[in-house]
Amino acid sequence: MDIQHLRYFVEVCHTLNLTKTSNRLFITRQALSKSIHEFEKECGAPLFLRDKSKLQLTLAGRDILEKAIPLVDSFTEFEKSLKPDAKNKKGRVQIAIGLGSLNALSPGLFVDFKRDYPNIALSFEEIFDSEVRKKVESRETDMGILGSSPSQITDYNYKLIQSGEIYFQVSKDNPLAAKEYLIPADLHQQPFVSLGNVCDMHRLFMEKCHEVNSYPDFFLATHDSNVANNMVVNNLAVSFCHIQTVNSVSNPSVRVLPLQLENTAWGTYIIQEKDTVCTPSTRLLIDYLCQ
Secondary structure, three states: OOHHHHHHHHHHHHHOOHHHHHHHHOOOHHHHHHHHHHHHHHHOOOOEEEOOOOEEEOHHHHHHHHHHHHHHHHHHHHHHHHOOOHHHOOEEEEEEEEOOHHHHOOOOHHHHHHHHOOOEEEEEEEEOHHHHHHHHHOOOOOEEEEEEOHHHOOOOEEEEEEEOOEEEEEEOOOHHHHOOOEOHHHHOOOEEEEOOOOOHHHHHHHHHHHHOOOOOEEEEEOOOHHHHHHHHHOOOOEEEEOHHHHHHOOOOOEEEEEEOOOOOOOEEEEEEOOOOOOOHHHHHHHHHHHO
C-alpha cells in the first residue's frame, strides 16, 4: 500500500471536495481522483458516496479514516526525523472569525501561540457570523471562531474557548441605566441598534425576547461601531458592546450593563463541520485555545 494514497485519502476527508483538495496539494484533480479510486480498489470497498455538491464518507471510509490518521501522522514524523531541515517547514491554519470575536478573547492568546509555535502561520479573515458558518460549511477555512451559544451551533462540532456575557451600552439619560443588569423584558419597544441577523448575539437576544413577548424596536442594522456609539450617547438607542468596552469605557454619558439570560450559556467557540478531519497544525491550535 502506497503511503501517498493514504495521505491523499486523509486530505480528501478534510475537505470532502476533490477540486479543493487538489488545489491544496498542488496536483491535478484527475491525478487525485485516480489515486482515490486505486485506494478504494486496494481497500475492496467504496470509501465515499459521491453527489454533485460534495463527497460523503461511507461506513467503510470512516473506519479506514480512523486507522489512517495515526499512520499518516506517524509516517510524517518519521520523515521529518530523517530530514535536518524539517523543523523549518511551516504549517498554516486558516481561521474565519466573527466580527467582534477577537475583542472577546484574551488579547495575547494568538500572540502566545505564535511565540510557542513560530513555524505555524495563522491566517485570519474577520467576517459576519453568518459568513463564518458558510466558510466552515464549504470547508474554505480550517475553523470558525464566533461568539455564540450551544443552542445555536448544534449542527457543528464546537469547543468553548472562553465563557462570556452579553453586554449592552445605555445612555445614562435612559431609565434603563438605573438597573444593575438587563433582562429581555426590559428591552420591550426600546430602540435598538445591532448588526442584525448576521450576528449570533442578535439572533439569540431576539429569540429570548420573543419567548417573553418582548419586542425591541430594532430599527438600524450597522457594523459601524461609531454610528452605534453615537446613537447611544445621544440616547437614541441601546446597542451591544464588547468586553473591552466594559473594562475601558470612559464616556460619562454611557453605562454598560450585562444581559441576564436564564439557562443560557454564552461564550466564544470554535466551530467545524461534524466530519472535519483536522490537520496536525489545526489540532494543535484548537488544543492550545481550549486548554
